[in-house]
Amino acid sequence: MTDPATTTEGLQGDGQGHNSGLLRYRHDAIADHAAVTVDAFVEQDDALAVRIEPGDEARELIPHLDRVKLVEVNFPAFGDGRGYSSARILREAGYEGELRAVGDVLVDQLAYMRRCGFDSFDPDAPLDAGDVEAALARWPDVYQSAADDRTPIWTKRHA
């Protein structure tokens, strides 16, 4: 999961200073659009970025995925795990654009977030680069399938 080159590359800001802690595991250009609410996004044909709050229905976006450039999933508190389901649901629906976890995003949740399909992170408090690398390199394997492309142990056993 952790390509060290990508990790280093990932440590880049958006040039505006406010989110210099942005971690990105994508090679395309940063989608620099202001994110609107799910309700607004569905209404506005020209909106390109959307922010999902924990109580939002991620599936409302599915009919509009072709124009989405950036989905931000907000974690107002790290213990609210609804965003993990929102992320996986969008990946299961075929969304391939940037999926960014924002808010109370801590290093100890990164590996699970990556597995649920997040490929960028904009934490409220900057993360220690060494801790990030260690966290993403932690797991030699995975038990179950999720939104990433890792092969679960139970599949490897019978390959």
Add this chain to the structure above:
Amino acid sequence: MYRYDTYDQAMVDARVEEFRDQCRRRLEGKLTEDQFKPLRLMNGLYLQLHAYMLRVAVPYGTLSGDQMRALADIAEKYDRGYGHFTTRQNIQYNWIKLEDAGDILADLASVEMHAIQTSGNCIRNISSDHFAGAAADEVVDPRPYAELLRQWSSFHPEFAYLPRKFKIAVIASKTDRAAMKLHDIGIRIVERANEDGGAELGASFYVGGGMGRTPMIAPCINEFVPLDRLITYAEACLRVYNRHGRRDNKYKARIKILVHELGAEEYTRQVEAEYAHLLDQGVEPPFAELERIRTFFADPEFRAAEEASASGEPAETASEPAFRRWVQRNTNPHKAPGYVSAVISLKPVGGIPGDATAEQMRLMADLAERYGFDELRVMHTQNIVLPHVHKSDLPAVWRALDGAGLSTPNLDQIGDIIACPGLDYCSLANARSIPVAQKISERFEASGKGEALGELKLKISGCINACGHHHAGHIGILGVDRKGVENYQLSLGGSEAEDTALAKITGPGFSEDGIVDAVETAADVYLRERTEGERFLDTYRRIGMTPFKEALYD
């Protein structure tokens, strides 16, 4: 029993290193307690009344002799020489240092054990029937399904921050020895006739049961989930809960509240829709994995029924009254001729329910290796089982147990009390549970009524969270705080067996000594009113609460 391969071992080892690192960051101040708490809880580490407490997982309650011995070593090396077996088939240590936590997890990993997800708002240790693989009445051994669920739920990335904790139990017989319908998900493996005239296995899903402050019995939401879709169905149940379970109020966050508020029908509809979607997502393991796991649970090579013991125990032991009483009370029928499952009581009269010393653990490990195909089980009633004992070896097993204070013949009797740690150890408790259990067992031992009362399940919780299963006791006791003084509410008529029922409160509470008298009064009403063959619970169901109330309060 299940053994780790290199994959399982690598995952557990990685977890040890992860937690070592998290402990280091906490001790260095890089993590606040608020940030560290959910991480330590997901490794079973609580901050309790006197110290840190570590809860170690015993998946589906099954242990080998080596594992039990490792638990004894940990008790001596890092704790104060004992451990406490819990109502979810786990073991916890009461006097742990944060500095030692990483080393303890490493010691556990060396015997294929861990403390992963034994607390926190995630999927907890999967529990099961303590007589699994031995009981004469099971359709199949339920543990392979529990093991598959263990793997699926371990480090599940979507379900690590659920609204609240999540407990799953798996059984495979009509007789329920695991309080299945009082779990967030209860699964019963069932057999049904298929079109070719044969039989096929499937899983009945009961969702939304639980104890705690709002006890509920789980409704069945799907009677037959094919086994090759078991994980997908579980994933659907969890996703609906993760998305829609209440997060505004901790006390309404369990899945039972969601199922109750939506209604079982609407919850089921949402699960079925999610399930239909997930069937295309490839979340189900290959069926070969279930078959691989099953091979670990094959029957041991049972001896012939008539074979004699090689234990060297003199033949006279078999005629000792104390031995005969123990066999009659503490053994359960086995599927193999000549065998029984033998229950080791951790409920000595006046003792602390569920506690075992390191020496006792080692003795149990030795007995398992010598007489029990190297297997032990933890019961949710806080006792230990030797699941496969040849009848000819029972005198030797009993002799050894008797010498270690482990032969109390009280299975399912009034002295076999479930009690949570209560205010003696637990920071959530409002009242002490253990002293009440001690006094009740002493009272009935002194009066000699225990045997006459027969099956009478008494369960004590020191607070409303109900770790002592008081809602499900034939007699239940709940400790409350009444203006700074311990007070105890009595309830009657609960059951966690297949006839699941929730107990009802008798009326005003009692003092510590008063509750002991009240239990005796209730027992006396039963002895007076019972008809031939009735258990306490049957009599209560027949005559209702009134005669008990009259005796207790008039």
Add this chain to the structure above:
Amino acid sequence: MRILTGNDLKTGAVTWWTGSDWSLHVEDAIDVTGKEDEIARREESARRVNVPYVIDAELEGGSPRPAHIKDRVRALGPTVRPDLTLKPADPDIGKWVI
């Protein structure tokens, strides 16, 4: 009086604020009325204590006795294992708790 208690971060042991340090013995606790927040904040950020909180207590025979049973159990140890409490040799200590 109001006394300050918490747990030692490394060992988890119950501790009491003595005015200059943390003690295992509630007898050493001093009245912190008015200063509890400041002390708690300072000591917790220095990681000399974990999750400190203030409780009511009464002076009894010159020593503070916590007002609530839970804190008295914390101060002593489990009542069902006198051998593991801080006062294993005192046969009357149970009365102090209850």
